[in-house]
Amino acid sequence: MSAVNLLDFDLEGLAAFCEQLGEKRFRATQLFRWIHQKGATDFEQMSDLAKSLRSKLQGVATLTPLTVISEHVSSDGTIKWLFDVGQGNAIESVYIPEDDRATLCVSSQAGCAVGCRFCSTGHQGFSRNLTTGEITAQLWFAEHTLRKRLGTSDRIISNVVMMGMGEPLQNYNALVPALKTMLDDHGYGLSRRRVTVSTSGVVPMIERLMADCPVALAVSLHAPNDPLRDELVPLNKKYPIAELLDTCRAYLSAAPRDFITFEYCMLDGVNDTPEHAQQLIQLVKGKINCKLNLIPFNPFPQSGLRRSDLARVQQFGRELQDAGIVTTVRKTRGDDIDAACGQLAGEVQDRTNARDRMLRQPVAVKISLPKPGERHRSGH
Ligand code: SAH
Ligand code: SF4
Numbered sequence: 001m002s003a004v005n006l007l008d009f010d011l012e013g014l015a016a017f018c019e020q021l022g023e024k025r026f027r028a029t030q031l032f033r034w035i036h037q038k039g040a041t042d043f044e045q046m047s048d049l050a051k052s053l054r055s056k057l058q059g060v061a062t063l064t065p066l067t068v069i070s071e072h073v074s075s076d077g078t079i080k081w082l083f084d085v086g087q088g089n090a091i092e093s094v095y096i097p098e099d100d101r102a103t104l105c106v107s108s109q110a111g112c113a114v115g116c117r118f119c120s121t122g123h124q125g126f127s128r129n130l131t132t133g134e135i136t137a138q139l140w141f142a143e144h145t146l147r148k149r150l151g152t153s154d155r156i157i158s159n160v161v162m163m164g165m166g167e168p169l170q171n172y173n174a175l176v177p178a179l180k181t182m183l184d185d186h187g188y189g190l191s192r193r194r195v196t197v198s199t200s201g202v203v204p205m206i207e208r209l210m211a212d213c214p215v216a217l218a219v220s221l222h223a224p225n226d227p228l229r230d231e232l233v234p235l236n237k238k239y240p241i242a243e244l245l246d247t248c249r250a251y252l253s254a255a256p257r258d259f260i261t262f263e264y265c266m267l268d269g270v271n272d273t274p275e276h277a278q279q280l281i282q283l284v285k286g287k288i289n290c291k292l293n294l295i296p297f298n299p300f301p302q303s304g305l306r307r308s309d310l311a312r313v314q315q316f317g318r319e320l321q322d323a324g325i326v327t328t329v330r331k332t333r334g335d336d337i338d339a340a341c342g343q344l345a346g347e348v349q350d351r352t353n354a355r356d357r358m359l360r361q362p363v364a365v366k367i368s369l370p371k372p373g374e375r376h377r378s379g380h
Contacts, residue, residue: 003059003060003061003062004017004060004061004062005061005062005063005064005131005133006031006035006061006062006063007035007063007064007065007132007133007136007137007140008131008132008133008136008177009032009132009177009181010132010177010178010180010181010184010187011028011029011032011180011181011184011186011187012177012180013177014028014031014032015028015029017061018031021053021056021057021060023053023056027049027050027053029186030046030048030049031046031049031053031057032184032186032187033186034046034049035063035140036140036181036184036186036187036188037186037187039140039143039144039147039148040063041063041065042063043057043058043061043063064133064137065137065140065141066083066084066085066134066137066138066141067083067084068081068082068083068084068141069082069083069084069090070082072337072339073337074333074334074335074336074337074339075336076333076334076336077097078094078095078096078097078333078334078337078339079094079095079334079339080092080093080094080095080334080337080338080339081093081094081095081138081141081142082346082347083134083137083138083141085110085130085134087127087349088347088349089110089111089127089128089346089347089348089349090110090346090347090348091107091109091110091130091134091138091164091165091166091346092107092164092165092339092346093105093106093107093138093141093142093164094164094334094339095142095146095157096333096334101158101159101194102156102157102158102159103157103158103159103160103161104138104139104142104143104157104159104160104161105161105163105164106135106138106139106160106161106162106163106164107130107135107138107164107165107166107346108129108130108135108162108164108165108166108167108168108171108174108175109126109127109128109129109130109165109166109167109168109170109171110126110127110128110129110130110165110166110346110348110349111124111125111126111127111128111165111166111346111348111350111352111354112124112125112126112165112166112167112170113125113126113167113170113352113354114167114170114200114233114234114235115234115354116200116220116222116232116233116234117231117232117303117305118222118232118265118267118297118303118305120300120303121165121166121346121348122354123300123302123303123354124346124348124350124354125348125350125351125352125353125354126348126350126351126352126354127348127349127350127351128351129166129170129171129174130166130171130174131174132174132175132177132178134174135174135175135178136177136178136181136182138164139157139160139182139188142156142157143155143156143157143188155188155189157188157190158190158194159190159194159195159196160182160188160190160194160195160196161195161196161198161218162175162195162196162197162198163196163198163218165346165348167199167200167202167235168197168198168199169197169199169202169205169206169209170202170205172205172208172209175197176209176212176213179195179197179213179215180213182195183195183213183215191256192214192215192216192256193215193216193256193257194216195215195216196215196216196217196218196261197209197215197216197217197218198218198219198220198263199217199218199219199220200219200220200233200235201219201220201233201235201236201239201244202235202239203239203243203244203247206247206248206251207247207250207251209251210250210251210253210254210255211254214251214254214255214256215256216255216256216257216261217248217251217255217260217261218260218261218262218263218293219244219248219260219261219262219263220233220262220263220265221241221262221263221264222263222264222265222271223236223271223276224241224271224276224279224280224282224283225241225279226240226241228270228271229241232267232270232271241283245283245284245287245288248260248288248290249287249288252288252289258289259289259290259291259326260288260289260290260291261290261291261292261293262284262290262291262292262293263293263295264280264292264293264294264295265295265296265297266294266295266296266297266307266308266312266313266316267297267305267306267307267308268297268305268306268307268308268309268312269306270305272308272312272313272316274315274316274319276316277315277316277319277320278319280292280320281319281320281323281325284325285323285324285325290325290326291325291326291327291328292317292320292325292326292327292328293327293328293329293330294313294316294317294327294328294329294330295330296308296310296313296329296330296332298332298335300338313329314329317329
């Protein structure tokens with residue numbers, strides 16, 4: 001039997017594993033606390049754990065973290081880590097400190113099979129799902145590395161957003177135990193309101209999440225009508241907007257917040273006109289409790305898309321606000337280290353030919369291409 005990675009378990013899973021070893025539940029709780037609250041890397045460190053259990057664990061269990069390939073620190077304090085997940089794949093996590101919170105943006109897959117037009121990960125295609133251990137290990141690593149660096153035993157990370165590489169709800173079975181570890185009082189003790197799953201709209205899995213582990217939900221909308229959303233977020237062909245909104249409404253009955261966040265990536269000349277704003281208002285006003293989060297598009301070389309200028313974003317936001325829809329514009333963080341939304345690219349051994357597919361199917365909606373010589377990267 002090969003050794004199991006204890007980072008793969010939520011507390012229930014660890015309790016079941018300990019039971020197989022003939023150990024009581026409170027031993028599992030102790031072990032779980034050593035791992036997640038104290039960041040232990042070695043069973044010998046776990047001083048209040050019975051010697052007999054420590055020696056039982058040797059050989060049957062490991063604590064295998066992720067291997068760091070690189071770390072980049074932005075001028076605004078954002079940190080991006082690139083982790084090796086084997087066989088030529090690498091994933092990224094981003095730490096975003098702010099005055100009143102510190103957020104970790106976590107990846108769920110090596111690549112992504114949804115293939116959104118405006119997303120760098122989407123352009124890279126899909127290699128594989130991460131394991132629970134690989135999802136949890138991103139938080140474990142960031143939390144305990146930063147505590148050591150800052151010389152504190154206080155909690156550092158207050159919020160987690162599943163907004164790194166990958167579509168979390170297409171890796172549901174691995175995701176849920178990782179979320180449970182984040183929420184567990186013996187783990188990271190984060191409140192449900194401070195853990196956000198962001199999804200491009202995998203309707204049946206939103207329904208399951210509602211029952212299994214209702215955390216805050218962000219839905220990547222990006223378009224106010226089906227033809228445009230079909231182009232930008234191909235999953236829309238399977239789960240069109242009306243169905244998605246029905247499911248979001250249902251989710252609210254279990255959600256830890258009384259609204260759903262809709263993310264809307266502002267693409268110059270594609271989805272940012274006053275008509276789009278009006279359609280969006282028609283779609284949601286009085287129909288669902290939501291907040292709109294406008295994300296200035298973060299360009300990357302192959303996208304062929306441009307960021308809407310600030311005046312456009314502000315005008316769009318004003319129209320929504322005037323209609324009574326709470327709207328925020330996401331601050332772009334860490335873009336000097338390519339750590340902003342949609343720029344996480346890691347390294348993906350694509351098994352889906354995404355790049356070719358996207359080149360063969362040019363977007364039918366009107367897209368203004370960058371003028372020659374214009375920089376793709378934004379500068380703030
Ligand atoms: N797959 C999930 C979560 C990861 S993407 C999802 O799509 O929701 C996290 C957020 O970044 C999503 O709202 C996504 O639409 C947005 N995003 C992707 N590419 C982007 C880009 N180039 N610029 C700005 N936001 C982007
Ligand atoms: Fe996948 Fe989300 Fe990127 Fe779309 S935006 S390709 S769902 S990671």
